[in-house]
Amino acid sequence: MAQGVLVFAEQIDGSFRKVAYESLSEGRRLADALGETLTGVVLGSGIEEIAGELAKYGADTILVGDDPGLADYTTDAYTNVLFDIVKDNDPRILLLGASSRGKDLSARLTARLGSGLAMECTSLRLDGDNLIATRPMFGGKILAEVALGGTPQVAAIRPNVMEIIEVAKAADVERVAVNTGVVKTRVVEKRIETASKVDLTEADVIVSGGRGMGGPDFSVLEELAEVLGGTIGASRSAVDEGWRPHSDQVGQTGKVVSPNLYIACGISGAIQHLAGMGTSKCIVAINKDPEAPIFKRADYGIVEDLFKVVPAITAELKKQKD
Amino acid sequence: MTNDDNSERSRKVDIVVLLKQVPDTETLIQIADDKASIKTEDVKWVINPYDEFAVEEALRIKEKHGGGKVTILTMGPERAVESIRTALAMGADEGILIDDPAVEGSDALGTAKVLAAALRETSYNLILAGQRAVDDDGYQVPAAVAEQLGIPQVSMVIKEEISDGRILCECTVEGGTVVVETELPALLTTQKGINEPRYASLPGIMKAKKKPLVKKTLADLGVDPSEVGVSGAKCKVVTLSFPPERSPGKIIEGEAIEDKAAELVRLLREEAKVI
Numbered sequence: 339m340a341q342g343v344l345v346f347a348e349q350i351d352g353s354f355r356k357v358a359y360e361s362l363s364e365g366r367r368l369a370d371a372l373g374e375t376l377t378g379v380v381l382g383s384g385i386e387e388i389a390g391e392l393a394k395y396g397a398d399t400i401l402v403g404d405d406p407g408l409a410d411y412t413t414d415a416y417t418n419v420l421f422d423i424v425k426d427n428d429p430r431i432l433l434l435g436a437s438s439r440g441k442d443l444s445a446r447l448t449a450r451l452g453s454g455l456a457m458e459c460t461s462l463r464l465d466g467d468n469l470i471a472t473r474p475m476f477g478g479k480i481l482a483e484v485a486l487g488g489t490p491q492v493a494a495i496r497p498n499v500m501e502i503i504e505v506a507k508a509a510d511v512e513r514v515a516v517n518t519g520v521v522k523t524r525v526v527e528k529r530i531e532t533a534s535k536v537d538l539t540e541a542d543v544i545v546s547g548g549r550g551m552g553g554p555d556f557s558v559l560e561e562l563a564e565v566l567g568g569t570i571g572a573s574r575s576a577v578d579e580g581w582r583p584h585s586d587q588v589g590q591t592g593k594v595v596s597p598n599l600y601i602a603c604g605i606s607g608a609i610q611h612l613a614g615m616g617t618s619k620c621i622v623a624i625n626k627d628p629e630a631p632i633f634k635r636a637d638y639g640i641v642e643d644l645f646k647v648v649p650a651i652t653a654e655l656k657k658q659k660d
Numbered sequence: 661m662t663n664d665d666n667s668e669r670s671r672k673v674d675i676v677v678l679l680k681q682v683p684d685t686e687t688l689i690q691i692a693d694d695k696a697s698i699k700t701e702d703v704k705w706v707i708n709p710y711d712e713f714a715v716e717e718a719l720r721i722k723e724k725h726g727g728g729k730v731t732i733l734t735m736g737p738e739r740a741v742e743s744i745r746t747a748l749a750m751g752a753d754e755g756i757l758i759d760d761p762a763v764e765g766s767d768a769l770g771t772a773k774v775l776a777a778a779l780r781e782t783s784y785n786l787i788l789a790g791q792r793a794v795d796d797d798g799y800q801v802p803a804a805v806a807e808q809l810g811i812p813q814v815s816m817v818i819k820e821e822i823s824d825g826r827i828l829c830e831c832t833v834e835g836g837t838v839v840v841e842t843e844l845p846a847l848l849t850t851q852k853g854i855n856e857p858r859y860a861s862l863p864g865i866m867k868a869k870k871k872p873l874v875k876k877t878l879a880d881l882g883v884d885p886s887e888v889g890v891s892g893a894k895c896k897v898v899t900l901s902f903p904p905e906r907s908p909g910k911i912i913e914g915e916a917i918e919d920k921a922a923e924l925v926r927l928l929r930e931e932a933k934v935i
Contacts, residue, residue: 355834356700393781409771410877412840413803442815445803449769453761454894457799459874470898475796479689480698481901482796487894522812523842530836538833543935566935584853585832590794591709591852599934610685620932622924628911637909638927640920650921655935658925 340489341620343369344377344429346420347392348440349385350411356540357497359395364462364500365433366396371464372631374430377401383409383417393509395502400511401427403564407518409628410525411439418519424451426514429490431469436494437539444494458594460498460617469493478613482551487550497539498596499617499640531569535626538588543568543599546588547576548649550604550625550644554581558648559603565655571615573605588612603644607632623646672728673822673844675718676782677752678775678802681743683858685794698900707743712789716857718788719751721822726862728751731782735763735774741873748868751861755873756782762843762878765890772804774888777881779809786827787847791816806847814840816851820858834888 345365362378369376378397380389380529383403389402403419420443424432434440436458448455456471460481469491471577475482486492506533545563545613547556547570556570563570570584574589588595600618604625605611612635616623623636624644633639641649683689683703690699707715718730730752734740737759744755758774766774778789787803787809806813818837819830828841832851860868878885886892910927914920928935 393879395710410838413815438776438816438831441799442803442813445768445800446807446813449772449807452769452894454767454769454896455800456895458757458797470899473797474903475900476683476689476698477685477794477797478903481903483898483901485898487896511713522846523814523840525838526841527839529838530833538681539834559795584851587852588835594797599932600930601789609688616906620928621909634912635906637906637932639909639911640924641911642917643919646917647921650917651924652920654918654925 340428340430341434342374342377342427342429343372343431344379344424344490345397346428346432346434346440346443346629347380347435348435349380349382350386352385352388352438354388354391355435355437355497356502357440359435359502360497360500361433361435361495362392362395362397363503364495366432366503366505368431368462368464372430372467375399376590377421377427377429379403381408381419385580389511390509392502392505394504396507397509400462400509401514402511403514404517405516405518407521408516410528412521412525413442413446413521413652414521415445415518417450419516421450422474422517423514424490430467432490432492435506436496444492448492451488451492453490453492454486455492455494456484457494459493460496460499462493473597474594476613477610478616481607487571498541500640522610538569538571538586538593538595541569541595541597544571544588544595544597545601545603546571546573546605546608547582547603548573548605549575551576553583556582558645560651561634562601562648565652565659566599601647602636604630605632606630607635663799668782672727673720673721673725673785674729674783674788675781676733676784676790677711677718677747678712678733679711679732679743680793681699681705681736681740682708682795682841683732685709688870689904695899698899700928704790705739707746708790708793710792710794710850711851712851713854714788714790715747715750715752716855717820717850719858720855721786725822727786729783731756732786733778733782734758734773735771745868746860748871748873749864751864754871757873757875758877758881759875760877762885762889765893766888767893767895768798768800768804769894770892771801772808774881774883775801775805776808777883778876779805781881785844787797787845789847789849791849802847802849810849811845812842813847813849814842815849817848818851818853834929841876857887926934
């Protein structure tokens with residue numbers, strides 16, 4: 339009979355994604371509630387050294403699939419290998435992080451397993467043995483509670499929402515046999531701006547600009563983001579104007595984010611934007627227009643020209659740092 | 661440079677676009693009395709914005725490669741005809757609507773089963789779909805269709821190039837992009853940035869009225885109704901709710917701009933404790 343919780347812990351070039359730790363911590367909680375074990379799975383090439391790190395987040399066993407064919411993520415190879423691991427281990431619950439690759443992988447894998455999948459979950463609970471997941475729909479306008487069927491029950495965890503809990507314990511690290519199978523896709527090139535840029539979905543602080551920016555010069559926001567260790571975001575209007583790349587867009591047709599601190603500058607707060615950042619822990623709105631809907635959602639608001647107040651905030655933060 | 665007839669024909673790509681009709685993103689979503697679905701009255705229905713990119717990309721591939729057929733495939737109720745007609749008015753050649761009461765409540769796997777059954781009866785080298793539908797935000801149906809058909813998938817594509825039966829795709833991932841190559845037939849999901857969808861022209865709208873739009877039921881496709889719909893679903897909505905309301909916060913007052921800035925920093929540090 340299916341037993342235990344299996345967590346796929348995504349790593350890229352030898353570093354785990356933050357959501358891997360979040361998923362493991364959540365997996366530990368579920369495994370404890372069921373009185374069952376937590377197994378972490380790492381796939382990649384030359385990753386045996388980092389695999390042990392997962393013990394810190396509660397894994398009892400860590401399975402390592404180390405193979406040159408897994409050096410780059412391809413849907414085919416990762417689905418084939420993870421499918422075999424799931425079949426061999428027969429877990430009750432499978433968790434993955436809902437990163438770009440995690441979404442691609444979980445969707446393909448569950449179609450092969452014939453399992454239900456709850457995508458981008460923000461919380462999980464058990465109803466007896468059944469996993470019930472809460473997930474936003476309509477870009478965050480609605481929360482749905484969904485019940486999962488099939489074995490395993492599969493949930494992909496939205497990055498930046500669940501708590502990371504470190505525990506002091508040891509884990510068994512086991513290497514598993516890898517058969518990458520038929521692989522029809524091949525990564526030709528990677529164009530990644532490395533550590534300098536934290537993805538919006540994983541950022542702790544986001545400084546976002548909208549139509550009020552008036553043009554592509556976001557330097558005042560970039561300076562504030564730098565002192566806060568934050569990432570730049572943008573409203574749909576700023577992206578549609580061509581001021582920022584699509585990858586910066588926050589909202590129903592962009593990225594849904596939930597940082598600790600979201601600073602909206604010159605953003606009026608269209609319903610699609612509010613849906614995309616509404617789960618941020620603290621929202622600051624800076625806008626000249628006191629009637630802007632964003633103020634209704636903000637914890638703190640300043641009615642002022644952003645080009646005056648943002649540099650003043652940056653200066654205040656710098657002053658306190660010195 | 662000239663191409664002979666043979667190579668010209670071999671370059672043609674038949675494309676099927678998976679299209680879903682969804683509530684416009686401007687729509688205020690209301691929860692229905694059953695607490696498990698949304699109210700469908702007073703909703704403005706549109707083509708899923710990510711699927712619009714898929715339609716546009718299909719038309720561009722057709723134009724570039726001098727032919728091939730673009731088919732729109734939709735599962736949905738009668739009202740979805742309007743969205744299919746819009747895609748036909750943009751320039752697609754044919755539409756297929758799978759309209760059957762038994763599909764109501766299908767999860768992603770059920771939907772994929774129905775779409776795959778229809779695709780098995782259709783000629784294609786390439787399937788395009790939006791990276792997600794902005795109603796259920798599931799991200800699953802395209803991958804599940806590709807799995808059912810046993811073809812490769814490439815997600816979140818912002819650029820593609822087809823040559824000699826292969827396709828090269830640039831895809832967005834966290835922190836940048838990757839370029840992936842695969843063979844045709846394949847399924848791609850389109851991401852914002854791939855193109856700017858065209859508007860339907862008036863002559864396009866007139867022409868669309870005469871373009872073939874076939875309606876099919878599960879019986880036509882040979883799909884067992886018990887495998888789809890609510891009865892076959894492995895991911896079922898139990899309840900819908902609204903996210904907790906945020907109470908409107910504090911407007912920071914002050915004489916000088918510097919005072920307001922200092923007060924905000926103090927609140928973020930001492931009250932919200934986020935910096």
